[in-house]
Amino acid sequence: MSDESAVKLRRKAKGKRPTYFSDPDVDRLLSMLMALTGELSVTRDRLDTLERVAAAKGLFSGDDIESYELDQAALEARGKRHETLFGEVTRVITSALEDLEQAPSEDYQAVVSLVEDDDKVAPR
């Protein structure tokens, strides 16, 4: 929570949180998805307010937005932004393919041993 006060309210109700799906991670994902949907709705409401305030002040109206035509440069700039967005959102899926295409990552524990033990004298 963004806050101007130093008080931190408890965020979890006392009592075990029930889960409903066979895998509790699905419960957690669905809750996060709804929180994300909520934040999307907040943003959309803010845009709606923006349009209404602009119309009320005589700056531009919702119709101006509906009839706005994208020129080529704008189309391309948006396309680039979408690409970045998808890249970020699907990163965990697409990046995993790199391991398939290239050499698989080293076993992580082997790397830990490598950096932890590289000062040890090799046995003769």
Place this chain on the structure above:
Amino acid sequence: MAASFVEQQPHDALPKTNHDELARQHFVRSFKQHLVSAVHPGLKVAYEKRAKVEFVAEHQREPENISEVGKVMRKDPHYQAWSCLLRTSQEMMWSSAQIPVQRSLANLAESAQHHTNDHGSLSLDPSLVIPAYHRAVDIHCQPGGYHTEYIPSDVAQGAIYDRGVYIYAMGQMGRDNADMGDSTVAWLKQEHPDFEPTKILDMGCAVGHSTLPYAESFPNAEVHAIDVAAPMLRHAHARARAKGLPVHFAQQNAETTNYADNSFDLVVSHILLHETSSKAIKNIIKECHRVLKPGGLMLHVETPPYEGMAPFETFLFDWDSENNNEPFWRKSHTLDLDELARQGGFTEHAPLQLMVPSAFQETQRTLTFQGGDFGGGGVWFVYGCQK
């Protein structure tokens, strides 16, 4: 269907919300509305077409109680999704109400102490022991419950509850969340037009949503209201003063109040009994009897008992008991209420158990209660007795 998107009646004790904080609360309200109107109806379909079919195939008969319905419904994907979404909506509701309160808590607590009028009173008892049935889990999943205090003279839990209940009810309990009090008062005025109480007690008043209708409708009566939670009472007092209504709020346990014997004409509570315990509910009825004048009236507003409900409907109605921190919900809905009244000393008159229509005209009278939408039934169950 819920009432149209009418906003809560603003008052000085509520925090000011900024644009996005309000939008977040509106989302939760719409989310809940969607669950009620678009997701909840699918539960019946899932039961009839899938869960019940499975049960019948195995047992050659239909489920006969909530335990048998639960056995097959808990495995049903639609029930799982609905439950997860409903629980999530409840958590998001509290969160959306917490955000503006946390941001402005110091100011809220400060301004609650300063008023432009001196209506009513507030009497707190820091030595009061918060009962175990109240402390064990946070009721309705409100983080911190009713009683947690973060700063001196704290009002956080009350301010959060005030707003949270409005979002919960989706406006169906009126702009002041007053429907339970309003409906009971309307019933009293209709059934007992000559009843002129001079002293009224509201037990488990929280922020006084249901208390103020009595102060409004019986202006000649002295209205008292008690709760165990100090932050609720501070907010309740500030709210009542903001609305210019005189109520005497006191931090007391309804099981053992400090009021004199035979001192009230009317003792009421609103959705208090199901938040207590087997022992406490008996104590509360006894206490009602003790403080009532002979001929006085006890009225407890609740949701209706399970008796007579079909197993599937009962299973859904029971959802809160295991999923919304309502540990006494199930037991309290299956008690022998007539016997409870007799044990409490109400032996002169027959106990009342009746359905009272909602006073809030915009409410659609669905006459059903469902998890996540207890304000939408259009009727309240009233249990009581004359002393």
